[in-house]
Amino acid sequence: MTVDQIPEVAERPRAVAGTGAVRSGGGSRTSMTARRHRAFYMFTSPWIIGFLLLTIGPMAYALWLSFTTFDGISPNWRYVGLGNYQELLSDPVTWDALGRAGLFAITSVPLSIIAGMMLAVLVNRPLKARGLWRTLLYLPAVVPPVGAGLIFKQLFNRDSGATNGVLNFFGIDAIAWLDDPYARYVILMTVLWAAGNIMIISLAGLQDVPRELHEAARIDGASAWRTFRSVTVPLLSPVLLFQAVTGMIASVQTIMPMLLAANATPAGVTSIPQSNYMYMMHVFAQYFALGRYGYASALLWVLFVLILIATGLIFKFTSGVVFYNVDPEAKK
Amino acid sequence: MTATTVPPKAPRTSMEPRTPDSGGRVRVRKSRLVLYTVLVVITGLMLGPFGWLILTGLKTTPELAASPVRWLPENFQWHNFADAFTAIDFLGYSRNSLIISLIYATLVTLSSAWVGFGFARLSAPGKKILFGVLLGSMMLPQMITLFPTYLIFAKVGMVDTYWPWVLWGLSAAPYLVFLFRQFFAGMPRELEEAAIIDGVGYAGIFWRIFLPQSWPVLSASFVIAFTWTWGDFIAPMLLLSSDKTTLSVAIMTSYVTDGGLPVNNLLAAGSVMYVVPILLIFLVAQRGFVAGMSTTGLK
Numbered sequence: 193m194t195v196d197q198i199p200e201v202a203e204r205p206r207a208v209a210g211t212g213a214v215r216s217g218g219g220s221r222t223s224m225t226a227r228r229h230r231a232f233y234m235f236t237s238p239w240i241i242g243f244l245l246l247t248i249g250p251m252a253y254a255l256w257l258s259f260t261t262f263d264g265i266s267p268n269w270r271y272v273g274l275g276n277y278q279e280l281l282s283d284p285v286t287w288d289a290l291g292r293a294g295l296f297a298i299t300s301v302p303l304s305i306i307a308g309m310m311l312a313v314l315v316n317r318p319l320k321a322r323g324l325w326r327t328l329l330y331l332p333a334v335v336p337p338v339g340a341g342l343i344f345k346q347l348f349n350r351d352s353g354a355t356n357g358v359l360n361f362f363g364i365d366a367i368a369w370l371d372d373p374y375a376r377y378v379i380l381m382t383v384l385w386a387a388g389n390i391m392i393i394s395l396a397g398l399q400d401v402p403r404e405l406h407e408a409a410r411i412d413g414a415s416a417w418r419t420f421r422s423v424t425v426p427l428l429s430p431v432l433l434f435q436a437v438t439g440m441i442a443s444v445q446t447i448m449p450m451l452l453a454a455n456a457t458p459a460g461v462t463s464i465p466q467s468n469y470m471y472m473m474h475v476f477a478q479y480f481a482l483g484r485y486g487y488a489s490a491l492l493w494v495l496f497v498l499i500l501i502a503t504g505l506i507f508k509f510t511s512g513v514v515f516y517n518v519d520p521e522a523k524k
Numbered sequence: 525m526t527a528t529t530v531p532p533k534a535p536r537t538s539m540e541p542r543t544p545d546s547g548g549r550v551r552v553r554k555s556r557l558v559l560y561t562v563l564v565v566i567t568g569l570m571l572g573p574f575g576w577l578i579l580t581g582l583k584t585t586p587e588l589a590a591s592p593v594r595w596l597p598e599n600f601q602w603h604n605f606a607d608a609f610t611a612i613d614f615l616g617y618s619r620n621s622l623i624i625s626l627i628y629a630t631l632v633t634l635s636s637a638w639v640g641f642g643f644a645r646l647s648a649p650g651k652k653i654l655f656g657v658l659l660g661s662m663m664l665p666q667m668i669t670l671f672p673t674y675l676i677f678a679k680v681g682m683v684d685t686y687w688p689w690v691l692w693g694l695s696a697a698p699y700l701v702f703l704f705r706q707f708f709a710g711m712p713r714e715l716e717e718a719a720i721i722d723g724v725g726y727a728g729i730f731w732r733i734f735l736p737q738s739w740p741v742l743s744a745s746f747v748i749a750f751t752w753t754w755g756d757f758i759a760p761m762l763l764l765s766s767d768k769t770t771l772s773v774a775i776m777t778s779y780v781t782d783g784g785l786p787v788n789n790l791l792a793a794g795s796v797m798y799v800v801p802i803l804l805i806f807l808v809a810q811r812g813f814v815a816g817m818s819t820t821g822l823k
Contacts, residue, residue, distance in 0.1 A: 228646055231726040235642025236654060238635045242695015247661055250672035257672065264675070314563065327807070328567050331574075334747070334806040336755015338772040339799040343573045346580045346792050349588075354576045357593030366591070385573065438662060438699070445666065448757055452776065479671055489672065500660070 258490035263483045276490035285474065286491070290498075293444050293471035296376065300383045300446075301439040305432060308390025313420065315391070316398045326395070333388030341452025344382045345370065375450075375465040382449045390435055397431040398424065437503055444499060447472040471495060574799075581605065581793035588788050601789065608793035612778040614771070618801075621754055621770040624689050629749035631693025632700060633742060639696045640704025641730045645716065662698040674762045684765045689753070700745045707741045708734055743809045751802055771798055 233240075258276055262269040280286045315326045335343070348355050348369035356366040369378050401424060409419040425432075450468040464473060475495070478488035580588065581604055583597040608614070643655055677683050711734065719729045735742070760770040775798050779791040 228726075229648035232642050232646035232648035232651060235646060235726070235730075236639050238694060239639040239658070239696040239698075239701060240654070242691070243657070243661060246673060246691060246695055247669050250669045250676055253676065254669075254672040311566070314559075314566075317559065319559070319563070325563055325567065329570055331803060331806070332570050334751055334802055335799055336751050336772065336802060338755050338757050338776060339795060339802070342775070342791065342795040343577050343799075346788065346795075347573050347576050349788065351591065352580060352583070352588040352593060352788060354572070354593070354595075357595060360592045385570070388570075441662070451757070475671075485671075485675070492671070 254489040254492055257486050258493050260486045261484075262486045264485055265483065269486070272486070276487045277494070279487065280490055280494065286471075286494075289469055289471045289474040292376075292467065292469065293446075296379070296446065296470060297440050297443040300380055300443050301436060303380070304384055304387050304439060305390055305435055307384055307387040308435075309394045309428070309432070311387060311391040312394035312398055313424065316395060326391075330388035330392055333386040333392075335386075337448040338452060340382050340385060341449050344378055344385070344449075345452065348378050370465070372465045372467050374467075376467040379446070379449045379468060383443070383446070390439075393431055393435060394428055397428045401427045433506070437506055440502065440506070441499055444495065445472050446470065447476055451476075577792050577799075578796055581608075581789055581796050583789050585787070585789060604789050604793040605797065608779070608790045608797065611790055612774055612794070613767075614794070614797065616767070617769065617771040617774040620764075620768060621772065624686055624760070624770060625750045625753040627686060628689045628693045628753045629746050631690065632697050632749045633745040635694055635696040636700035636745060637704045637735060637738065637742065638730065640701045641708050641726075641734055643701065643705040644708035645729075645734075646726065658698050658701060662702065670759060670762070677763065683763055684768055688759070688763055697749070700749065703745060704738070704741055707738055711737065747806055747809050750805065754802055 259273055260269055260271050261275075311329055315322060315329065319325055332340070347353050350356060350366055350368045350370070353369065355369060359365070359367065367374060369375070405423050405427075406419060409423050414422070447470075450464060450470065450473055471491075472495075475488050475491045478484045478491060579596065582600045582602070583594070584601055587594050587597055643651070643658070673688075674683075677688055682688055715733050715737075716729050719733055724732070754770075755772060756770075757772050757776065761773045764770070764773070766774075775791070775794050779787050779794055781787060
């Protein structure tokens, strides 16, 4: 379903093989085609095999587990059909956790994309030491999640954090940032801190924008904002759509910052602030605090199906908005 | 490109909007001032957290408990860094992290480039479906596979070994495959046409023509994969025992008092030493990374 939306560049080389065969005079057209087909599977086989063994296999295993009471220890586990699914659908904890994860995705993803795009536009201007600015702004995005978690925990520490230091300077009392209801904002800021990722990706897209388009807009007297809105954004839209989709998926799965912010060990996930108890935290808790592999697998499958539906909807509703450069090779 | 290709300064044409020269220059200077102010403020906000981490690592425990918040330590406690280094087996955990990250980043970059080439430059019946599956698998929550994969790895005795990272590396990462696919799809067709005429096989075309031209994506992919593995917390936590585990897991769990409370200054000092190698790797790799990105448009 999503395939139609992706520009089909790769179909073209078929013509190349044809002309190659004709020019070199050796081998028939069909044997060239057969060779290309074999080559395709030779190149894609590492992924295909890995996908079957490390994705399909475990996923099927999880699906099967989701119909059981398997907990890894008890030998008396049994098949319960849709029992786990019935239980999770009627459990308000599931819905609360899902709601928090959804809210987090629809706030953090657009905010990251907007922030990253603005950074990109900013450092795409003729600046002195432009490379240095880019590097500095991208630096936080390089920090691994554990590092970012540790850094933000220090920054928002109730007693020794810089944030409360600044608040105190303005006469505001110290806030327990890592507890309810503020913990979610710390997570949000941890995620926004890595906006450099989107900056770099947008920057690559911005540099593909033909200079003539900007010049034409300038000669026509378009303002900077108008140029941005009517030239830059439409040309960046495929990149942005890709970012929105992958960002949303990543964000629904977000678990590490919450775990890290709460300094939680696998067994102690129950101590996590309520506002950070998002869907994947729930799954994690069911797996590792309670060892309910069957029930947790059912939760995972529900999330997977929901993500597929949401992704499909995003592609469906943005297909008219997203602009693809019809002939990406023409400008070369 | 040399200066000769730059067209000589042409006299103003009537096409350009005419503004009085002096007024224009003042406006330009003002907007530049605003631009650089914005840049400095944003950069300060982005880098501030690093600074705070270092400052926290240089304070004493009473200073961290003081109210109101103390901005600077009275004396810089440099020994915190040495203490953080010896309080846990920092070198041992770093070596574990390094081994896993190098294994995974090297293998996954090469395998993803290889697979990406297939999707960008070749076709066969079933390709559309496979590409759809590839995109779909990017949507797959990694945990949905990680947790049951853990159970499977435990059954075949791969828990507490580095084999899972070898297998994950060899089987390519959909996100990186997509990255390479997009990059290779945009490369001029003439590149492989000539090679096909010369009778070079596709493996040769990939290895000798496409790979050497894809330094920006290769380094991006390597850096992404390396930092991803270095910073991963959940897979090593599940798969590795406490002496084989990575720095990420150790640092999260080891800087605690006997009562289980975090020792924040040592934790911060340890975090600095944990983050800095990653930043250094990026700074070394980014020469090609950013420069490559900004020149691809010119080629």
